[in-house]
Amino acid sequence: MATPVVTKTAWKLQEIVAHASNVSSLVLGKASGRLLATGGDDCRVNLWSINKPNCIMSLTGHTSPVESVRLNTPEELIVAGSQSGSIRVWDLEAAKILRTLMGHKANICSLDFHPYGEFVASGSQDTNIKLWDIRRKGCVFRYRGHSQAVRCLRFSPDGKWLASAADDHTVKLWDLTAGKMMSEFPGHTGPVNVVEFHPNEYLLASGSSDRTIRFWDLEKFQVVSCIEGEPGPVRSILFNPDGCCLYSGCQDSLRVYGWEPERCFDVVLVHWGKVADLAICNDQLIGVAFSQSNVSSYVVDLTRVTRTGTVAQDPVQDSRPLAQQPPHPSAPLRRIYERPSTTCSKPQRVKQNSESERRSPSSEDDRDERESRAEIQNAEDYNEIFQPKNSISRTPPRRSEPFPAPPEDDMATAKEAAKPSPATDAQFPVPNICPGGAGTLEVLSRPPVITSTPAPKAEPAIFPATRNEPIGLKASDFLPAVKIPQQAELVDEDAMSQIRKGHDTMCVVLTSRHKNLDTVRGVWTTGDIKTSVDSAVAINDLSVVVDLLNIVNQKASLWKLDLCTTVLPQIEKLLQSKYESYVQTGCTSLKLILQRFLPLITDILAAPPSVGVDISREERLHKCRLCYKQLKSISSLVKSKSGLSGRHGSAFRELHLLMASLD
Template sequence: MAVAVTTKTAWKLQEIMAHSSNVSSVVLGKGSGRMLATGGDDCRVNIWSVSKPNCIMSLTGHTTPIESLQVNPNEKLIVAGSRSGSIRVWDLEAAKVLRTLPGHKANICSLHFHPFGSFVASGSLDTNIKLWDVRRKGCIFTFKGHTEAVRCLRFSPDGKWVASAADDHTVKLWDLTAGKLMFEFTGHTGPVNVVEFHPNEYLLASGSSDRTVRFWDLEKFQVVSCIEEEATPVRCVLFNPDGCCLYSGFQDSLRVYGWEPERCFDVVLVNWGKVADLSISNNQLIGVSFAQSTVSSFVVDLSRVPKSDSVPHGLIRDDQPLVPPTPTGSSLRRIYDRPSTSCSKPQSRVKHNSESERHSPSSEDDRDEKESKAEIQNQEDYKEIFQPKNAICRTPPRNEPFPAPPEDEPGAAKEAVKPSQAADVQTSLPKQELPDPVQRPPIASSTSLTRTEPSVIPAARNEPIGLKASDFLPAVKSQSQTELVDEEAMSQIRKGHETMCVVLTSRHKNLDAVRAVWSTSDIKNSLDSAVAINDLSVVVDLLNIVNQKPSLWKLDLCTIVLPQIEKLLQSKYESYVQTGCTSLKLILQRFLPLITDMLTAPPSVGVDISREERLHKCKLCYKQLKNISNVVKNKSGLSGRHGSAFRELLLLMAVLD
């Protein structure tokens, strides 16, 4: 009897409507490769079984959108970090919140569970890394050293180190026992998105927006190799379980790399868009991506993908001789020594390059935990996965790979019901436990859910001028309210768009007026007209052009621009602050020596009108710079890249004192 053999290497497994609003974070469980967690702008964390259509559990309690997720190695715990800096840990088997961990002052960008100790590491937009003891609900260390957002964290296989990747183009290696920085790896020329330890050797891989993958030796602390030919940013990386190769996720493709020497074994085209996470199950690589409110999963058959210079078993033809696989090079480096017990608690007496903290629980934290809930929405799948009758195997069955669709059928899978409707199809749940879709309307991405902290919020998070979430949502009157017809829906959408169109039209007219002056006169008159319009957005647009051509700057411009820079530095919009810092830095570098020299020079003999005019402008600039220096001093204590920018400006302005 002939057995049909699939010839597909990659296919789409399914597409689900994961949240009632935009999905903001997706992660796969690495233990089984079959568990999926999604976080959304609706402030929920939803748990799924890969390839199954319905949501198993929905976790609530966060009050701002979910920014980062991570599942622990045995898939019993999940940790979620929000835009406000709050972290919550849930016990999936007990279906309840375990801990609330406050302390960060900005978005949680990265999380990771210790491989065997009850610790969690978190990285934030506030540039800090915190190590938490989940059992004792305390922060053990705050590691400080990065100057921009920490995008990825990974514990070493032996649990002694944690590696961090950040937007400041660096990868740092921290010693958990000593509580200090071990080494900083430099070489990337763009934000580093991901970092991953080799499962056995002292080897680290990092992927960056500079479109390179770098391999680092953790004994010699030097680069092993660098793969540079890629055309898109590196989004995620994962070593094969035996350490023979590295899988890298790019836009619509998977690439398989070796590092000694650096080479690409294979490129697999996968239509997954911006892939968010990778996992391996049953010799299949699972990849997940998200767009708006949907999450898609994809499968790559690793038996058909070369992992070395030899041909994979599934591709060997009868007329081809067998080629021995290339040695993996495991003997070149030291092997991790995994202790049989959990790692020792970091010693708080060592404070070099870190700040030791201990957080005591407060009544506010207790209230947060009481308000956090785990709603089981699919009782049958929940019992099968998290509370099995046979305790030997807690995770979904792993002995069956995901089947490939027939060659003549599209790979798209069925779309699942929304999580808010998932419980409606389950007859085993009591009626009073069903989630109420009307009481949880979708939350538009422009809602101002962010707390007053952090003081620096990305511009993309700011609420557009004149818009509110209610402008896009119908008024909820009752549970039986009928759906909006097309005309009513369009009316609701126009209601918010009209306000924005008015704002943008006004801004466009103002820019046209400034451009008309620019074409008929000099840049000084253009800036005068921009200031006279009394619209900071127009000033920002003009400065962004001038900042790109430092040769355009003259002392006359400084006297006009400096009062505007003072306003920009105090703006609530990140883009305004950034433009103000750039302009001020250019002025200080080009004109501050001239200003100080003019003010300290002895008076001239005789009448020199041009010198007197220049002296008057220098005095005016000096006075304005003194006013700005007070703003810079107040802002220099901020965290993040703006804090470092203000500290740099403070150093440049030191001569004013």
């Protein structure tokens, strides 16, 4: 009689050399489980198809090691953050750079794409979290509250919340529309490395270097349970797509947990070392790990893993009669997310006409995008993965084909713990269960997830009124556009609320500016222009300097050589400003100075030294030397910006020609 073929539960798929130097980050595409992105110390982002040896595409442009990478849900866009704090977004289908986002002051530690709206969230070692609008290339909001590096960011499945985990041992939940923190979850005693939302319920899981996984109720904002005893720091966790269990990628093993009550369903030996990311497709769990320049991928056959119902147990530690053991769980009672029924299109390359709707890109941004490249390394794989098969959808790489399992070599080593008999249904004892910190937590009344369609219940209000204060964003910004047949008109109160957005902040800014201008005007009435400009500079407000220069520029006779020595350093700041009006004023003032005073400055500096003592000439010579030094400093800036396109480009090219005599 022939022996039946037995396949392995877990196996190594492949190992590749992903970069020329050390790999610093990697991520799996969660939709297909087949697309892998790696970031390296060589400042590149490389794209791979799992189980294929050749790189599909290499993305360049970063000038420092890539610390974090993330793919969007359709696997059409990728965002990468570097050690210097810069962020780049590439369109994989078009094989080109889409956006460069600058603003963080330190390493980018975490990134995530919004599930519906065209936004990216970034967390940095500078402790800030920023929300970016990909369409308009600008920062929408900054969330401040963490005191150390932000290690992980995740948007909620409905797109309304953002969870953050940081080295300060805390997890925070942010309301995107209100722009403020909803709740803070303390309890971890070490850096929190990862957070994940349950795919259906109001539940959040967090993993920490303190070797614990905590589950948080997002209705009551309190801990549900805590699992201790992980072999090492928790770096990778992932909910099963139907929400029945949580997978934890431990050192050389995969552990499967339930949370109500907390218990371990199964432990699978994988030998993957420090696994960095997990994904699920076709009842297979894909895990990837990296060491130096190598990346390894592994597969776990989930059909051979216990995920719910029967619980892996130690019969020595739980010898209670069957009647005394916990009853079989039923459907959960926690609230579920309300997802929109439509999907979101990828960011449009919109033409930005209104100054209020755009951020003027700096020359550095333009240069970054010109120097960023998406180099296709393998045209066959690229066409298979990223080129649409038809006008409706794109076929991910081999999504419908599970990875074939190799024959089992040794059944005894395939799994660390044997699956228990169906006759037993007992809680797996986890030592020192939180939150008390001592003893074990008694079995909770709320059961674990079994199905993805929980029983209906009355839905309590989630957002108190104080959480809905406007910050310039609205809930619809984070949802796909849905045509509503009969949309009710705004009531008067809502209309006024829309009009008053940012009104108080603008009033404070304008009041301060008016006060500063009154101070300058008081000096101006004395007729001393130089002292007026000095007072404007002393206030340290570029807007006041701009207002004053706009007046002085209208009358060339007001300009004197000593006024140039004060204004030139301010002009250098204006030329580097992100505001179009500031750059324009700086160009106008610099052009006037060059036309009126540059010939005088060069003639005086070229004249032979005088004989005897001439104090007025010495003072004039000193001013000319100072102006010349300042103009030389500005000339390099003007030269770098002369390559810009549009009106500013032509203005800088004209200034560059006027400053040619400086060389």
